[in-house]
Amino acid sequence: MRMVDLIEKKRNGKTLTEQEIRWIIKGYTENTIEDYQMSALLMAIYFQGMNQVEASTLTTAMVESGDQVDLSEINGVKVDKHSTGGVGDTTTIILAPLVASVGVPVAKMSGRGLGHTGGTLDKLEAIPGFHIEFTNEEFINNVNEHKIAVIGQSGNLTPADKKIYALRDVTATVNSIPLIASSIMSKKIAAGSDAIVLDVKVGSGAFMKDNEQATELAKTMVDIGSQVNRQTMAVVSDMSQPLGRAIGNALEIKEAINVLRGEGPEDLTELVLTLGSQMVVLGQQANDLDEARQMLEQAIQSGKALDKLKEFIVIQGGDESIVDNPDKLPQAKFEIQLPAKESGFVSEMTADQIGVASMKLGAGRETKDQEINMAVGIILNKKIGDAVKEGESLLTIYSDTKDIEETKEILYNSIIISDKSTKPTLIHSIITG
Numbered sequence: 001m002r003m004v005d006l007i008e009k010k011r012n013g014k015t016l017t018e019q020e021i022r023w024i025i026k027g028y029t030e031n032t033i034e035d036y037q038m039s040a041l042l043m044a045i046y047f048q049g050m051n052q053v054e055a056s057t058l059t060t061a062m063v064e065s066g067d068q069v070d071l072s073e074i075n076g077v078k079v080d081k082h083s084t085g086g087v088g089d090t091t092t093i094i095l096a097p098l099v100a101s102v103g104v105p106v107a108k109m110s111g112r113g114l115g116h117t118g119g120t121l122d123k124l125e126a127i128p129g130f131h132i133e134f135t136n137e138e139f140i141n142n143v144n145e146h147k148i149a150v151i152g153q154s155g156n157l158t159p160a161d162k163k164i165y166a167l168r169d170v171t172a173t174v175n176s177i178p179l180i181a182s183s184i185m186s187k188k189i190a191a192g193s194d195a196i197v198l199d200v201k202v203g204s205g206a207f208m209k210d211n212e213q214a215t216e217l218a219k220t221m222v223d224i225g226s227q228v229n230r231q232t233m234a235v236v237s238d239m240s241q242p243l244g245r246a247i248g249n250a251l252e253i254k255e256a257i258n259v260l261r262g263e264g265p266e267d268l269t270e271l272v273l274t275l276g277s278q279m280v281v282l283g284q285q286a287n288d289l290d291e292a293r294q295m296l297e298q299a300i301q302s303g304k305a306l307d308k309l310k311e312f313i314v315i316q317g318g319d320e321s322i323v324d325n326p327d328k329l330p331q332a333k334f335e336i337q338l339p340a341k342e343s344g345f346v347s348e349m350t351a352d353q354i355g356v357a358s359m360k361l362g363a364g365r366e367t368k369d370q371e372i373n374m375a376v377g378i379i380l381n382k383k384i385g386d387a388v389k390e391g392e393s394l395l396t397i398y399s400d401t402k403d404i405e406e407t408k409e410i411l412y413n414s415i416i417i418s419d420k421s422t423k424p425t426l427i428h429s430i431i432t433g
């Protein structure tokens, strides 16, 4: 087989066979296929797409490129969750301890920031001492004893995805349905859970900008999961504005604590309860979604969920006293307001640009190895649908420098004020296998 022939085949819109896909993934993982040829193939896939069989085969080949975690020794239905990525997506930090607190074993593999989106692992590391590297054995023990563990893509799990993900980030090939689907699903399958809840984001802050694309992505991933006998479902949720109010690592940890105290923003709380109910039913701890939701609301009210967050932080090496004293989290030097230039209603918030603004403050990486500033970020004082008066603060910028004119400019350009507006729908659809 020759890579050049396979690139040509895909470029011309033909279907790759199982044997060809496996040969490509093996060769790229073992460095016998070079980045330049893989880049060309990724671009051909970007334009020509893949059918469902190709996408499933690609996923399986990526799973088999490395180790797989065997969670079969743990009792119960192990549940994982994954977001396709967004701005201010604090969900996992709330959801994982919440669901674990009602008895669902949560075995979760998370990622770092990609493009304009923040990364759950980066946010968790804002907690002093917190780490996400565990051996398979430690991962299994934590899920067994504490019902919760969150790990990075460490060791030899899906090495093919690790290489392809990094290459896509720098070759403008991130926004491709088969490439996103295989990337996410290969990690979920390799991490060993029985059931998978996907949060597929749609809107300006997501990789999928419209509902049709997001639904197709959701269906592709659910089909891949079903084919390998993992119970998989997807919630298509709004990312036309940042989720919740906090964007930035330590700021989002603080927001997560607030939600677990029952004092969080409405949209973030609602999304957590929607995804959480699905996880509790899949994890067979409740008979239906209503019962599951009641259990979760009760866990928040009683403080059980907050206690689980503390336990989670302790087993991952972190300082749990930040839960009762969030001021112990990294703090930015300056708080700067962004006053509205006119009165009206906030009608648009270009979420990806707000993500870029937060990255420019230092909350995200502009280059691969850049260090992140955990303290900086943005708190939204207004969201779409809110009335605003001229001079009133649209948002608060947490920065370590006062020299932020460029960031302010980006933020002003990404918030539109009109004479009327409506709140976006939070949950667009639910896709099951």
Ligand SMILES: O=P(O)(O)O[C@H]1O[C@H](CO)[C@@H](O)[C@H]1O
Residues within 6 Å of the ligand: 081, 082, 083, 084, 085, 086, 091, 092, 109, 110, 111, 112, 113, 114, 117, 118, 119, 120, 121
């Ligand atoms: O793992 P969750 O929290 O679902 O989030 C996903 O979205 C982020 C990338 O935008 C990464 O953190 C990835 O893992």
Ligand SMILES: O=c1cc[nH]c(=O)[nH]1
Residues within 6 Å of the ligand: 083, 084, 085, 111, 114, 165, 174, 179, 180, 181, 183, 184
């Ligand atoms: O391709 C993608 C996009 C988001 N998250 C992933 O893990 N992979």
Ligand SMILES: [K+]
Residues within 6 Å of the ligand: 087, 088, 089, 090, 243, 244, 245, 246, 247, 252, 255, 268
């Ligand atoms: K948030």
